[in-house]
Amino acid sequence: MTGQDRTGQDRTGQDRTGQDRTGQTGQDRTEDRGQRTEDRGQRTEDRGQDRGQDSPRLVTLVGTYIAYGGTSGFLHLCNQPRYGQRHVQNMPVATGEETGVGAFDALCDNLNSPAFESAVGASDDDINFLSNLMNSTVLQSLIQVHETLQDSNLEPVSCTNVELIHDIVKDIDAAPSIPGTNELRDILTEPNFRALLEAHDDIASKNYDAIPDVFPMFAPPPPQEMLNPKVSDAIRMVGIRKNADEPLGITVRKESKPDEDGEHLVIARILTGSMIDRQGLLQVGDIIKEINGHEVQDPDQLQEIMKRCSGSVTLKVLPSFYDPSAFSQVYLKAHFNFDPRRDNLIPCREAGLRFKAGDILQVVNMDDPNWWQARKVDDNGPSGLIPSQTLEEKRKAFVKPEYDYTHKSLLCGLVTKKKRKMMYQSRKNAEFDRTDLLIYEEVARMPPFQRKSLVLIGAQGVGRRSLKQRLIKADPSRFGSVIPHTSRPMRPNEVDGIDYHFMDPDDMNQEILENRFLEYGAFDDNYYGTKFESIRKVIQSGRMCVLDINPQALKAIKTSEFMPFVVFVTAPPGDIMRNMHEYAFQRGLTDKIRTEKDFIATKEESRQIGRNYKHYFDLTIVNDNMDATYNKLRQAIETLSTEPQWVPVSWVY
Template identity: 35%
Template sequence: MPVTLPLMTKVPSDPDAQKLLTALPSLEARLPGKEHAVAFLRRFLRSKDLHRTIYIYRKLVQLTTMRTSADFAVSQAADVFCSIRYVTDNPLVQELLQILSTPHLQALLYCYDKVTNHDFEPKIDPIPLNVDEDEAAVKIVRLIKNNEPLGATIAVKDDDEGTIEVARVLHGGAADRSGLINVGDEVHEINGVCVRGLTPDEVVDILSRITGPVTLKLTPSLKTTLQGSRECKTRVKALFDYTPEDDDSIPCPEAGLAFTRGEILHIVSQDDSTWWQARKHGDTKNRAGIIPGKQLQERREMLRRLAAKAEAERSETRPISPCHNSPRIPRQKRLRKTMYHAIQNGEYDTEAVPTYEEVELYQVKPYALRPVILVGPPGVGRNELKRRLKASNAGHFEEVLPHTSRPIRPFEIDGKEYRFISREEMQADIIAQRYAEYGEYKGNLYGTHIDSIQAVINSKKVCLLTPHTQALKLMRTSEIKPYIIYIRPPSLECLQATRSVSLARCTNSDTEDTKLFTTEELQDMIDSGHKLEERFGHLFDYVIVNADLTDALRELILITNKIEREPQWVPIGWCQ
């Protein structure tokens, strides 16, 4: 027959807690600006868990006498275990050993010892009495420090006096979880050791060598508020790589958070505009780390670009000519066919410094599938991948027909290979910024119209595009919502092996003849790929290395299926 235990359905209200609740309104009136603290205290005093804990505590205190069948049951159980553990031929002894080694029984015996010996009073270390009279109010904070850092950075507050203060409290760390250490608190002692006059590195070294209880003697900051401790919900996509160990200006490299371009970061605090606090998305167990703020990173990147530009100018050398007037070297013939222009974009936007992009999860709608854009250096195989991807499901993928001002030829059909319009109409749409990219070849205009892209989207098909990289910024809008895949060339050795086996050929833009790739052309492909990643890599959503065309196609099919089923991180403006 099962045993039914009585359940306490109604939690008794503690009278002392009720008195404190009654006094809160007068306390709130005397502490302007502390409304959040009083509200937290009110919720705490009303919680059922607190009232249950006080109820159990009062019941234990009332037990002045208790019949005990054994003193120190934990030690006696350990003695029994040690006495019989060598008896291996008796199954009953083995069963008893297993019972004695279970954590639940050990915890039960531990609680039994604590209750029978009335060892349930909280232990609070006495406050030191040798405090100078002219000192400000001091608080003693005691934490248990395991292998994790304290979760706070420190700095020198006054060089003349040598005072140390808490510069920031990292969200999720031991200091933050305690709720007792705040930004601006002055640190006087650590486990009885005076830290006045020490450098921050010396203080960090003291803390790093401590394991177990840590007692801090602090002077509370007068500027402490609860507003700054609230965790924000901003998610950003990192647009650059960051390694704290390589950053000489970071306040504490051990507290830094390393990340790579494309990772999603949860910004938990922007109280310090120079150094933010962040976690990697999905990581809720670890404390937050510090990363450079947006303004700091922009300033450092601009200084790096200026330094690189100055270095390039210094390295340039002018050839010495025996003639005063050197003959003019003719420029290489420009190939108008490959000269596409992105509206309001140069080779790359020198003013925009990629740092962080605020993002949000977006679920693709079945009636508005995201276009897939393939970019990469010439010859890497993006057009071949696009052709094979379309052939894998011709009814699902669709290419965009380009517009042209060229006269239609007798064997051509408007709307099949091109959409033929007048030059005046095409120029008017170019001025109105309705072309994602355009160019001129042999006196005729060619271009990709934004309305054509939108027409494929409205047909509930996946639009496939292989535009010039300069056109990405115009296409990457909330209207189109593209998914950009970069096709990266493999190493030179891999290119030479795979392209020679498959007899891959490149097209001469001047004569439109084809020929096998040379080693110099393959190296140019790799170098062009590096430049593309450096300038536009922050716009890429995914990277596929085209070492083997079959493997690259398989990966491309998988990722295109994935973006139709699973939510994706997109700029926050696309979800509004």
Template identity: 30%
Template sequence: MITSHMNGFVQEASGQAKSHRERAVDCPGDESSLVKAPHSGSSAQMERIQHYQEELRKRREEEGGRGKHDIDPNASLRLKKLSQNPKVGIDNPTFDSKEKPTKDALTLDPLADLEEWLTALKWAQHCLTDAQSQQDVELTMQLLSKEDFRNAFTIYSAVSLQRSKVSPNSPLTAQAEDLCLEVQKILQSSQQKEGLELKALLTNPQFQALMQAHDCVAGQEMPEENVTQYVGETVKLVRLEKARDTPLGATVRNDMDSVVVSRVVKGGAAESSGLLSEGDEILEINGVSIRGKHVNEVHDLLQQMHGTLTFLLIPSSQIKPAPHRQTVMHVRAYFDYDPSDDPFVPCRELGLSFQKGDILHVISQDDPNWWQAYRDGDEDNQPLAGLIPGKSFQQQRETLKKTITDRTREQQGKIWSAKKNKKQRKKNATVFSKTTDLEDILTYEEMSLYHQPANRKRPIALIGPTNSGHDELRRRLLSIEPEKFAVAVPHTTRTSRIHERNGREYHFVSRPAFEADLGTGKYIESGEYGKNLYGTSTDSVRHVINSGRICMLSLHTRSLQVLRSSNLKPYVIFIAPPSQERLRTLLATEGKTPKPEELKEVIEKAREMEHNFGHFFDATIVNMDPEPAFYELRRLIEKLDTEPQWVPTSWLC
């Protein structure tokens, strides 16, 4: 199956297609996009209408300025007709003003019918002798005289007339704009209520645009030869006048000899018009036959076309689901993606590249394998939505990739694996089976905007390798503003010293109590030193939060998962070291003289942290200089009070 991106269309290829290139060639158009529909008109009828309008103009000139400043409907037969019936009026030459109204024309006035009925009832009332019958007639006459009944009867008559008549298959006029202007001139000096209402209606921008669209559509005629070539097939004619800066946004594919619309992309002219649908076969474009052409030929053809594009289509036979409002899903990407390196993307040019940590706004999941999305912050510069791998599809191919990698390693290790004991081989098999679990594959996480309350500050976790400067930054914050920042008091199983007080330096607990809390997941991180257990509990962090201060944490990366699974809503900042040479200079100012291998180890450790845990980081500061790094840290923390931040949606449930 091969497809092409041309003039907003996109070429798609799969299987063994010889060409997988993607080229966007936008068709230049006017500054505004217009949608035009097909219409089959009659030139004879148009001449009759024009002749009728010309007679009206001559008659108006003969009458001079009579009735020019008066809105009385009797001064204008066209307005009188329009007030009597919306189907007979300005645009409808049902009868000439010189002709005597026929019986059918008179019945178009429902109020006249009511008057006739009242006259007949009065006559019948005089002919009746018994009091009951006269009373019944009197009640009926009162009903017919009520204003509410008259209004209801007028509406009923108009609806009945509309339903009884067959709609014309062609417009009655192509000069609706001119007629509206004529009526506006008559209404210029009118102060009557009806005149002001009609003037407001005719000068409404939406109504004027409707009349303009009506005249554009009415002036078009669908060539009969286009229909006769496709006998037995239902066809439709679609005209799109695309603005220069608005791509069409659709992909097509070859299906045998046919060229079929494969995908309608959000944000393009095709999607906004609603006239092109997936599965529509394109028969002609601007009169050029498309059947039998390769999509590359169609691409080259559309490169030479400009302005209005006219598509002759066979509508898709697929049953279209009822339209529904799709909600936007916001996700954070946990992997890097480059569509130019993806052989499976249906359309490379529509592929949306992103990096780990980017926020993506997914606006369509109609295709579960290829979502349509915008990258956060790029909506204004990205007219068309981009294609990104769907979550399940990405998980499946990442699982396949890991499976292939593990099998390769297993085969390479057969030479020495025989030396291992059964327990070691069983351990390897367990690890291999885990890699096939889709839930272990990081792809996307759904996010929502969150603004922290003024009295419940999010804890700040500083992460970084040794000698990256994260501990120094934390200590500086605590020393400068102790009333704003605080640390969580840790727990320990060792005995307290003379100068220590429980709850100030440590929470002193027994070893069984510590181990019991550790088993229930109450500790963010813990460890053993000198045969004593130490740990930072979620309760200690929550105590600082409840006091209105910001809890500063300096954690190991392995503690991030536990911290995120709590309800503390942490803000994680990664403090990255600078280059090896700059790091040597910074450590020298502190009186440290690390060896080259130690500096290299700091850099490598930072890269490892970022690769394995970067999806947990909310921000990154490269510690090139302590002063700028400190002010950047302050800026990020203060921003939490002024700007909402993206957090996992699960935190807000």
């Protein structure tokens, strides 16, 4: 038996071009084998119809060749005692040293040898079928393609890209600042990019388990009756114990079956924690036929009968064999108020769950696309129905604000119906962020930990800057603030890095374009802003970075990198605000003169911030007394280290 070696040339001198050293081509060899099978071919012509039926088997075997990993797996398959509908014993195979074209040539040579038929005792049909298969153009082409792909050995350019990137970053840090290098450094040090390079290096260096050459044979498929069992309708009698003042905790609907006349009363949902859910005797999809011997066909009739029942209740049920889903671990923070008694779309108002903005909800069932089942966290009450994200988004998108009871407007006379067109600009994205439909936010419960930054949000003149300075002065080793950057020239007696970080106007404008500033603004043709890098330096020093920023910057700062604790300092009533200002003015704490118009503007701005950005707030404090507000703020910060916190799920995963 001949065999092909790894050089691509077999032991008889034949190379992979199909031509051996004696000048005989692969086509001539095929003709020789065809000549030796001429006698059997004559007998096969008499079975033309039978041979025509072999085409599906040829397609099947070609697919099997692909499925079993090419030549080695297919030869392993050919050695099995049974294949398809043919019994072939002692089928000739190549040795383990031969693969690819050489292995198939060896099989074909043995198959067409004169002594083969008597040696193996196979029938003419089996030998003829196998000969046609081995010499078919389709299978020979398939083997050639497989060999070509198997021989193509792609080599990686480098297996040490991680070290290369590390050297590049060191060169960037050592080189003078060039436009674009800082952005390149951020890309190269980004965790996801580094993970991609590590994966590439592992694959290039083949740091993984080897793939087996021969795949195991698959077990035969199970009988058809096991795949599609017939379930007969089995009536069950279910006995439950009902309290007079306790509802069942189910909702039902009328449904018709295609193969039956009339309609049935089907259980649409079972409220988690209800009496039926605790007993576990009914499932969603069960058909209720009778209650205490009385036939029921519609929800009103069911409700009327259940009102009269107490104690032991017997239901005749046609089970649905419904497999309930696993208990959900999805927690949501609500950003709107919901009162089921005032909702016209809820299927059952008594089954609704009332909640307000800021409540944490555990969703226990999301099968219904419009109504989820949820319970309030840290509340022992039963679960109830809440509107799904999709339903509430549709409702908020099409309901006018004056008809939406969940968002009552306090700005009477300030809203105009006049519309105007505007193009989206990234610099003005805060205008569009205020129109986001914020329904739920997925959150996760975290053990006590200290936040990296403290963000104070409030209207102009509400006192947030005074709170910031008081915090830092009271404990400078724990709290710190950033030094802003500016493009204006340095004034006398100013120190760079103490009063401001002074920058060249062109450099600052370039860094603004590169999104290196959390916020920035222009005053007297000069830029002022807060850089992300300045915040990082304060955090890296082990202190909590205290920021008093504009609310438009909340979207950029509320990330897992900065983990802010956002406190909204809201304005008190006008008379209290006036008294606080007079008290501070008399004691020299402020030299600003504020009018009644200023107090009204502060109150109005505070309302707008609270309405547009409330979903970012972790705490809201009414600053009606500076000392009391400071104490509340310090107490809230201390609580972070002692009590679990609900944070956005993106901070955890």
